Amino acid sequence: xxxxxxxxxxxxxxxxxxxxxxxxxxxxxxxxxxxxxxxxxxxxxxxxxxxxxxxxxxxxxxxxxxxxxxxxxxxxxxxxxxxxxxxxxxxxxxxxxxxxxxxxxxxxxxxxxxxxxxxxxxxxxxxxxxxxxxxxxxxxxxxxxxxxxxxxxxxxxxxxxxxxxxxxxxxxxxxxxxxxxxxxxxxxxxxxxxxxxxxxxxxxxxxxxxxxxxxxxxxxxxxxxxxxxxxxxxxxxxxxxxxxxxxxxxxxxxxxxxxxxxxxxxxxxxxxxxxxxxxxxxxxxxxxxxxxxxxxxxxxxxxxx
Numbered sequence: 001x002x003x004x005x006x007x008x009x010x011x012x013x014x015x016x017x018x019x020x021x022x023x024x025x026x027x028x029x030x031x032x033x034x035x036x037x038x039x040x041x042x043x044x045x046x047x048x049x050x051x052x053x054x055x056x057x058x059x060x061x062x063x064x065x066x067x068x069x070x071x072x073x074x075x076x077x078x079x080x081x082x083x084x085x086x087x088x089x090x091x092x093x094x095x096x097x098x099x100x101x102x103x104x105x106x107x108x109x110x111x112x113x114x115x116x117x118x119x120x121x122x123x124x125x126x127x128x129x130x131x132x133x134x135x136x137x138x139x140x141x142x143x144x145x146x147x148x149x150x151x152x153x154x155x156x157x158x159x160x161x162x163x164x165x166x167x168x169x170x171x172x173x174x175x176x177x178x179x180x181x182x183x184x185x186x187x188x189x190x191x192x193x194x195x196x197x198x199x200x201x202x203x204x205x206x207x208x209x210x211x212x213x214x215x216x217x218x219x220x221x222x223x224x225x226x227x228x229x230x231x232x233x234x235x236x237x238x239x240x241x242x243x244x245x246x247x248x249x250x251x252x253x254x255x256x257x258x259x260x261x262x263x264x265x266x267x268x269x270x271x272x273x274x275x276x277x278x279x280x281x282x283x284x285x286x287x288x289x290x291x292x293x294x295x296x297x298x299x300x301x302x303x304x305x
Contacts, residue, residue, distance in 0.1 A: 001230070003030065003225070006030075006032075009035070009091045012034060012036065013097075015037055015038055015056055016052025019197055019219055024067075028066075035083065036057050037053070038052050039072070053071065070083040074130055075123050081134050084134040084138070093142055094135045094138050096147075098147075098148045101127050103123050104120070105165075108160070117163070124165065124168035124172065125175075132175070139183070144186075145187070147190045148191055149192040151173055152194055153238070154166040155172075181285055189231050189232070191233065191234065191237065192237070193222055194236060194237065195219040196214055197215065197218070197240055218242050222237045222239035222244060250280040250282055251281060252276055256297060257270060
């Protein structure tokens, strides 16, 4: 199967450097019209510059593609709205959104200032919210949309010194899970990419020989897999150094404890049963957990008659 994006319009945030740049260029090579969003700030979010985004646009135009640069700060909804308005004025639709923009302000939680926690949340989480909200009604009206959240192993599993980044990256998965349910009837598919790549955000964290193995192009192959017409839905794709895997959230079948026996001691006594993974399942929505627990309660009541 050939993956192409002819006739599609894509917005890629944080596309002036690293992963976003790689995503934008490959989308353009495969036929997409691309909005190259980049505030042009440093790794910690300070400063602004349009130079990087303009360079990516020039590269796309050199290969015969169409592109638009926009310096919206994704943490500011009015700036994001202006970006989407310019996109609609130029091309009349938005088919793909890759929420890639991000910053790092790493410190242990004990040493971290609240302002550093808030700013990372604003860029990663609210940036994804703002961009998605700005294109959501457009995608609903055209009955088509592909949205890629960028999550991280730091959120799913934890990394020392990244409580702010990890919290934001786990939060975008909660956003994804609900948007999948709300967008399904409009053919809006929402997925998440967990990248491991050599970028400005990782250049100080690993030795050069390891960074050389972590080229952005491997991650971009995953990003485009989640953004094309036949993309999956509610899929967490992990990608890096040529490795690809999926992360999924499962819940055990659990146990039932009658009302008259419910106590911390009873929960501890049933620990092996509630932790038993033999009948674990991936739940489609939060209501499925409620349904499961109520079913167990009703089955118990029936058994007592």
